Amino acid sequence: RSAEASGKPGRSSAAVDHQADESKGLIDTSPPRGTRDFDPQDMRLRSWLFGHWQDVSRQCGFEQVDFPVVENEELFVRKAGEEITSQLYNFADKGQRRLALRPELTPSLARLVLKKAKSLPLPAKWWTIGQCWRYERMTRGRRREHYQWNCDIIGLEGVAAEAELLAAITLFFERVGITPADVGIKVNSRKSLQAILTQAGVPEERFAAVCVIVDKIEKLPEEKVREELAGIGVTSKAADKILAAMATRSLEDLEKLLGPDNKAVADLRQLFTLAEAYGMADWIVFDASVVRGLSYYTGIVFEGFDRQGVLRAICGGGRYDGLLGALGGENQPMCGFGFGDAVIMELLQDRGLLPDLSHEVEDLVLALDEDLRPQASCIAQQLRQKGRRVDLVLEGGRRMKWAFKHAERISAQRLVLVGKEEWAQGNVRIKNLETREQEDMTPTALLDTTSCLGAV
């Protein structure tokens, strides 16, 4: 209907429809801004993705942990100018407590490590999947929530930990059919920036803010990055050195710039050696321009990228040895990664790697006559107790023709028909929809048990 048709000049038809709905009292059926529903088909895909994340985590010896989606706001308040904290989904609850929907999982993990303190045997390898939130002005219409897979290793100083994290990520890519031709993982160390800032006499507490600024080098004109660095007291000479280091094309060049004793170079050398040993060298690329945008990284950082350069970062992570200290606790060496559910699904879609998942039921049980509903219910339940995935037709009046169509829809393997004649001869009719065979079986033969059948 056009607005004109409803005689209301200038109102869009949507407004009119909405008004019509309101008159019927229908609520707004769309989910809150920036959030999404998962209908059964979406949920099958999400469960498929989470299933791979879970399998890989367990295969790599990580233990699952979880945290509240709501945290005290102060857990995420940082002063390094990060987007993730400037877009905090925060609020006051009915007790005037300052809370926030978590924008990431790492601070919560750090809080749990602090809570366990000395009782946590180290090193520990934890994993989780959690919904994370941001409050972005809808100017950009982007989502305000996504699900993130996180793996973290607590209590290990050396790059053996980062290698394990990369091993988990590459294992996941292999499982879903992504190859090193599709995707790479850029690896760098923030210790090169640290060395330059120390040399240039930039105070230690500027380090995080410098990283957050230079992380924008791909998105902002260099002039703007230089301005922002100057804005926090970094001399233009130091800025020249930082940008020169970020432009180096190889570890050798970086070593020429920073000297033979530089820790960043040593860490990266060792990490590439381990990557060879894991057989994952094809995935790993040195890239001196990668710093990641989170303030708390202190060492190795990495990010998964689509080699066609179309998509945003697939995943990212690194070492964050100072986070426990920043939260007022005693430091432990820590490193980890976050892997969101959005970009990976775009990549899998683009590469034709999304699986074709249907509602899988093994047996569909139908009472051909309403009087036989008790018998059909008993058969269905007994099949379930034997571990079969069974749907029982609940609505009356369904006939064979409908049952066949429905069985196809739910990809059932067998149609179990409970009919008057067969039942009178002590049988149920089984149609195998894969082999197209049909046979009449006694319930005992079908179920290897007769327990409830005596009752019906």
Ligand SMILES: CC(=O)Nc1cnc2ccccc2c1
């Ligand atoms: C591509 C995408 O949905 N990114 C996304 C969506 N929601 C978020 C929510 C919190 C933090 C980061 C987020 C990132």
